Amino acid sequence: MESCSVARIMSLGKLAIHRTYLCNRIFRNLPKLLGFTPSSLKKFCKVEHVELQLTKKATLGTLPELPPDILMGIFATLEIPDLVRAGSVCSSWRSAYTSLRNLGQYNLQQTPCLLYTSESIGESVACLYSHAEKRSYKLTLPEPPIRTRCLIGSSHGWLVTVDDRSEMHLVNPITCEQIALPSVITIEQVNPIVDEYGALHKYEFSWHTGACGVYSSPSIFALDKLRHELHYKAFVFPDTSTGSYIVVLIHNPMRQLSFARVGDDKWTWLPPYDDYKDCTYKDGLLYAACTYKGELHTFDLSGPVVTRKTIISIPREYECEYMYVVQAPWGGLLLIWRIFEDHNVEPEPGASVFWNTTEYRIYEFDAERSELKEINCLRDHVLFLGHNQSLCLGAEEYPCLRANHAYFTDDNSLWICGLPNDHRDMGVLNLDDNSREDLVSPQLWSNFPAPMWITPDLRKMNLASEG
Secondary structure, rough: OOOOOEOOOOHHHHHHHHHHHHHHHOOOOHHHHHOHHHHHHHHOOOOOOOHHHHOOOHHHHHHHOOOOHHHHHHOOOOOHHHHHHHHOOOOOHHHHHHHHHHHOOOOOOOOOOOEEHHHHHHEEEEEEOOOOOEEEEEEEOOOOOOHOOEEEEEEEEEEEEEOOOEEEEEEEEOOOEEOOOOOOOOOOEEEEEEEOOEEEEEEEEOOOOOOOOOOOOHHHEEEOOOOHHEEEEEEEEEOOEEEOEEEEEEEOOEEEEEEEEEOOOOEEEEOOOOOOOEEEEOOOOOEEEOOOOOOOEEEEEEOOOOEEEEEOOOOOOOOOEEEEEEEEOOEEEEEEEEEEEEEEEEOOOOOOOOEEEEEEEEEEEEEEOOOOEEEOOOEEEEEEEOOOOOOOEEEEHOOOOOOOOEEEOOOOOHHHHOOOOOOOOOEEEEEEOOOEEEEOOOOOOOOOOOOEEOOOOOOOOOOOOOO
8 A cells, every 4th residue: 555645845854843833723722622621721732833933943742641532522623634643642642543544533524625636846746725724735645646547537535547558547536546447348349469478558439329230340448548438427425224435427429328336347338329428326225417409317236137217308508508407415416507608619710619517507416306496505515516526515514615606727628628728617606697717826737637526535445345
């Protein structure tokens, strides 16, 4: 297992100061957590003048040890970036951090973070921008280097990546756990081409779908080129009925569906429809939004034969649209259209391709009446949309977020199909008046791999139950 370093982007000289600041922050919260008076805490930690103490060679080893149960109670209130840093302070804090994880007692809801890469920090390092703290952290990830991979999805703390051989992996950027998914050659439309020595050389990619015949002969792609044509978007869903995880892949041609459980040796194709844009998993059913047909489909993946139902027809209202299906905190389903009225995908010579989100249209699905009801305001809720699993969160539970706003990253198919270094449509949209602003200024990220939202998660995937 590769080690994973989490640190604020800073010089090494400032790291010690930051760790001591973390101690100070934790101990300042003790009166509220334990009912102590501030004066009673002086015997535990004296860090009123952090920088001065460090010049006098004060060390964290001089801190007294709190009982493990008290430390675990404190750590349970920290978001994951602070929690991981706390676990690296000293051996007793590391022990409390490890126990909290192993006992499954860390259940704090996490604020989604922006995961991105930058040329200046190395090929194997990603950054996590925390909205809660308004700063970034470095994450050293397992090989192959993250900057050589495509990112095609994130769900439940897991990234879905595609390497330079077009093979897929799940990566938890916090724990650095990495799991290989079934080989790309087990996808219905992909066949291997081997050289004279029997080594994989290229891929043959068929253009057939379940809805129509083959209109052209297969294409041949180099190992690192197939991913720019095949992969679109992927999701990771816990399957409570089996204790396993389901990975759902939207892929070309024509954005079809395939799925696999972690531990499977092949992908299972879900014909005959295509042009899927987004998925979610609720009450044992996979929900998939099919924009070309204008339908919302459900798939029951629990039996030996997959069954599909159409639960509603959806009017297609806009030429430039992306569609999301989102679980609402109150238990319903939202269908959301992303509208691009400001775009130019066929610019004049010398001009740049661009597309800018100008509006979101939000509908709630009424299951009893099988109809959609437009929502003009999300009130005290907030959206996270992009190439991640689409999220709707209660703003009261995430005080750093702004209610009735959409935080969005780019998921336009053009960056998959040949424009990986072009414009990125990212920002925060006010759903009241459709005004928008930058997520972070100045821009922190490289355009490839494309930045995306991820909700940090410390849980490891239990492969022993996959069987």
